[in-house]
Amino acid sequence: MKERQLLMLPGPTPVPPEVLQALARPMINHRGPEFKALLDEAAEGLKEVFRTSQEVLILTGAGTGAMEAAVSNFVSPGEQVLVVSIGSFGDRFAQIAERFGAKVDKLEFAWGTAADPAALAERIKADVDKEIKAVFVTHNETSTGVTNDIPALRAAVGDHPALFIVDAVSSLGAMPLETDDWNLDVVVAGSQKSFMIPPGLAFACVSPRAWEVAARCTNARFYWDLVKARKSAATGQTPFTPAIPQVAALVESLRIIRADGLEDTFARYRRLREMTRQGVRALGLELLAADAVASTAVTAVLPPAGLEANTLRKAIRERFNVVLAGGQGKLDNKIFRIGHLGYVHELEIITVLAALELTLTLCGHRVELGSGVKAAQAVVLAAVGA
Numbered sequence: 001m002k003e004r005q006l007l008m009l010p011g012p013t014p015v016p017p018e019v020l021q022a023l024a025r026p027m028i029n030h031r032g033p034e035f036k037a038l039l040d041e042a043a044e045g046l047k048e049v050f051r052t053s054q055e056v057l058i059l060t061g062a063g064t065g066a067m068e069a070a071v072s073n074f075v076s077p078g079e080q081v082l083v084v085s086i087g088s089f090g091d092r093f094a095q096i097a098e099r100f101g102a103k104v105d106k107l108e109f110a111w112g113t114a115a116d117p118a119a120l121a122e123r124i125k126a127d128v129d130k131e132i133k134a135v136f137v138t139h140n141e142t143s144t145g146v147t148n149d150i151p152a153l154r155a156a157v158g159d160h161p162a163l164f165i166v167d168a169v170s171s172l173g174a175m176p177l178e179t180d181d182w183n184l185d186v187v188v189a190g191s192q193k194s195f196m197i198p199p200g201l202a203f204a205c206v207s208p209r210a211w212e213v214a215a216r217c218t219n220a221r222f223y224w225d226l227v228k229a230r231k232s233a234a235t236g237q238t239p240f241t242p243a244i245p246q247v248a249a250l251v252e253s254l255r256i257i258r259a260d261g262l263e264d265t266f267a268r269y270r271r272l273r274e275m276t277r278q279g280v281r282a283l284g285l286e287l288l289a290a291d292a293v294a295s296t297a298v299t300a301v302l303p304p305a306g307l308e309a310n311t312l313r314k315a316i317r318e319r320f321n322v323v324l325a326g327g328q329g330k331l332d333n334k335i336f337r338i339g340h341l342g343y344v345h346e347l348e349i350i351t352v353l354a355a356l357e358l359t360l361t362l363c364g365h366r367v368e369l370g371s372g373v374k375a376a377q378a379v380v381l382a383a384v385g386a
């Protein structure tokens with residue numbers, strides 16, 4: 001019998017049974033009334049998660065496609081942009097902007113730390129001629145497990161006219177994000193992280209101010225033309241054939257999210273983060289991110305001295321069928337990452353910690369069996385006041 005796999009990635013995340021069933025339904029006409037009903041329900045549900053009264057566009061593609069759209073629809077060639085980067089996904093925004101002809105200034109922070117709002121404020125203040133047309137920020141840097149303080153960074157930009165564009169691919173639905181209240185101009189997200197559906201959909205929410213910029217933007221785009229997507233959405237359609245099963249799945253996942261409630265979902269993710277961090281610490285392992293900026297979506301861990309991260313990942317997968325993420329870019333083989341968002345519960349964290357204890361032991365690294373599990377159990381009890 002094949003062992004059940006424990007997929008503990010920061011995307012793709014496990015998919016609940018009722019969502020899997022929605023994926024298996026027969027095809028329908030994407031220009032017909034059934035699809036329009038699905039698209040309308042999904043778009044309404046997304047507004048609740050984005051915390052916005054604006055429309056949310058549902059696009060077919062990877063999250064990076066929505067990142068590209070967040071560049072090509074709002075930045076014209078030759079324009080100056082500022083990209084705040086604390087890791088691999090921040091760097092990706094800079095790469096995309098460069099590819100689309102922007103003059104890119106990068107405000108970088110050490111991987112494993114969060115962006116400093118004061119440093120951003122200083123850079124913005126120095127732009128006396130208001131040359132910067134857009135500021136790009138990653139909400140949750142999945143490559144390091146660090147969450148940026150978006151309200152503080154938004155405040156640092158103040159009344160400078162630059163658009164404020166946020167990659168929320170791994171944060172939306174996993175931690176508080178207020179599109180309207182935080183005055184965010186463009187927010188993009190994807191389907192395979194907190195939304196508990198397979199990869200294939202991307203979402204974008206655009207402020208009225210940003211729509212005006214899009215109307216004037218001279219950059220080339222065809223598939224990722226958000227103005228065209230908006231026109232189609234108004235008629236309950238998409239410009240091109242959408243990933244129909246994913247939209248049906250999204251409707252189901254949004255029903256689950258609504259039934260659970262966003263606040264309770266965030267509380268669950270905070271608990272999973274604490275279980276993971278306390279458990280890993282009890283095993284004597286070091287965490288990449290400090291407590292104050294630690295992500296509720298994913299935790300990055302340094303392996304013990306003498307054991308490579310990828311060796312440990314291979315061992316835990318081969319022996320226990322637990323799938324952990326590796327490091328990206330310069331953190332490859334230096335860290336491993338435990339995803340804890342989406343359809344993930346307390347007992348899965350306990351299981352991962354137990355498997356980690358066994359794997360470390362089998363790899364010749366002495367740990368006290370049960371110590372990580374015990375620390376995580378203490379978090380569960382503390383959460384109910386026991």
Ligand SMILES: *Cc1c(COP(=O)(O)O)cnc(C)c1O
Nearest residue numbers: 062063064089140142169170190
């Ligand atoms: C996963 C992720 C992306 C990219 O999503 P893809 O679907 O892999 O293109 C972008 N930004 C962040 C922060 C992510 O976590």
